[in-house]
Amino acid sequence: MNKPARSLIEGKPALVALDTHKMSFAGIPQLIEAARRHGVPIVFANDAATEMAALSAVRPNEYVIRRRRFSVFYGTELPILLQELGVSTVILAGGETSVSVHYSFVDAHQYDYFCRVVEDCVAGSSPRAHEAALRAMEYMQTGARRQCGEVIAAFGALRAEAPTAK
Amino acid sequence: MTSEKTNPSSLIVGKPALLVIDVQGDITTSRHDVERDFPMQHYEEYMQRVPALIAAARACHVPIIYMQEVHHPSMIDFGRELDGFERVHCLENSPGTAIVPEVDRRPDDFWVRKRRYSSFFGTDLEILLRGLKSRTLLMVGGFTDVCVHYAFADAHQRDYVCRVVEDCVAGSSYEAHEAALAAMDHLQHGCRCVRDDLISALHAWAAAAASG
Numbered sequence: 001m002n003k004p005a006r007s008l009i010e011g012k013p014a015l016v017a018l019d020t021h022k023m024s025f026a027g028i029p030q031l032i033e034a035a036r037r038h039g040v041p042i043v044f045a046n047d048a049a050t051e052m053a054a055l056s057a058v059r060p061n062e063y064v065i066r067r068r069r070f071s072v073f074y075g076t077e078l079p080i081l082l083q084e085l086g087v088s089t090v091i092l093a094g095g096e097t098s099v100s101v102h103y104s105f106v107d108a109h110q111y112d113y114f115c116r117v118v119e120d121c122v123a124g125s126s127p128r129a130h131e132a133a134l135r136a137m138e139y140m141q142t143g144a145r146r147q148c149g150e151v152i153a154a155f156g157a158l159r160a161e162a163p164t165a166k
Numbered sequence: 167m168t169s170e171k172t173n174p175s176s177l178i179v180g181k182p183a184l185l186v187i188d189v190q191g192d193i194t195t196s197r198h199d200v201e202r203d204f205p206m207q208h209y210e211e212y213m214q215r216v217p218a219l220i221a222a223a224r225a226c227h228v229p230i231i232y233m234q235e236v237h238h239p240s241m242i243d244f245g246r247e248l249d250g251f252e253r254v255h256c257l258e259n260s261p262g263t264a265i266v267p268e269v270d271r272r273p274d275d276f277w278v279r280k281r282r283y284s285s286f287f288g289t290d291l292e293i294l295l296r297g298l299k300s301r302t303l304l305m306v307g308g309f310t311d312v313c314v315h316y317a318f319a320d321a322h323q324r325d326y327v328c329r330v331v332e333d334c335v336a337g338s339s340y341e342a343h344e345a346a347l348a349a350m351d352h353l354q355h356g357c358r359c360v361r362d363d364l365i366s367a368l369h370a371w372a373a374a375a376a377s378g
Binding site for chain 2: 069071113114132140142
């Protein structure tokens with residue numbers, strides 16, 4: 001069967017940043033800054049919202065989700081938020097790759113979102129578990145694994161669209 | 167808070183239920199595709215160990231829940247499932263979608279159909295488990311790294327004690343199978359068990375339950 005080629009961003013994207021306050025490497029601030037510059041909604045998900053808010057300086061039009069489980073979809077308002085935003089592509093960054101990122105990806109996939117994982121902006125697992133989780137995500141959606149640079153470029157290529165009916 | 171009887175083996179906490187995940191014709195009879203390394207070699211041999219465990223669970227009055235993945239022939243319900251490595255599978259009108267007869271599903275067993283990987287996603291499994299008062303979920307079937315792993319993760323997030331019977335599950339590849347077992351153990355240490363140890367634990371649990 002021929003599979004349709006998918007773009008990095010299908011429809012409207014959202015960036016979901018998982019526990020990014022714990023990540024010290026350079027890619028994440030750039031990714032967040034690019035999302036802000038190009039009007040991509042950002043959802044910060046954390047198990048300690050106050051700490052995260054202080055460190056990431058969440059803006060009024062951004063979203064903070066407190067979660068008590070690994071998947072950011074489980075027992076949170078994220079499904080309804082993404083629906084209201086009209087999002088089709090969920091872009092994941094943060095950690096841990098093999099736990100919160102992987103299981104959030106699985107739920108996004110099962111909710112029919114196009115899912116992308118920014119592989120140089122996820123971390124926290126052992127090298128072996130990290131690589132296995134990335135492979136599992138690529139198994140679910142071909143082209144899921146993406147580099148920070150190409151995601152930023154895709155944000156830049158988004159056309160300013162007329163406001164949706166929502 | 168009520169106290170729970172814990173089996174000496176600690177494999178079973180509270181009431182167990184056996185979750186038989188996707189032991190269906192399409193999967194169990196599919197030949198290993200060397201080019202795609204899919205599914206893992208000797209897949210059928212892993213599945214052939216399942217019926218004896220089911221028989222033991224039945225003898226011990228442990229509820230058996232058969233999960234069956236189905237998709238509508240129109241393919242409207244595949245979601246994003248065909249965007250990756252998997253091909254069209256488990257169409258409702260295909261004979262290969264049936265639960266294999268070897269696992270001996272009976273009318274009074276539980277049977278839950280699903281249209282996504284996780285046994286919990288969009289199904290009535292939780293309602294059943296609540297009614298059964300199940301606390302420990304024993305998982306067998308396939309693929310280790312997809313439907314079993316994601317049922318395990320969801321069960322874990324719903325606070326169940328989870329056990330995966332590592333010689334009764336098989337994966338999309340051997341490497342992915344091993345990685346998924348390691349990921350499950352990361353979620354719950356001690357979750358991996360082998361069939362014969364579990365059968366012993368089931369008998370011990372049943373004996374303890376019978377003695378009140």
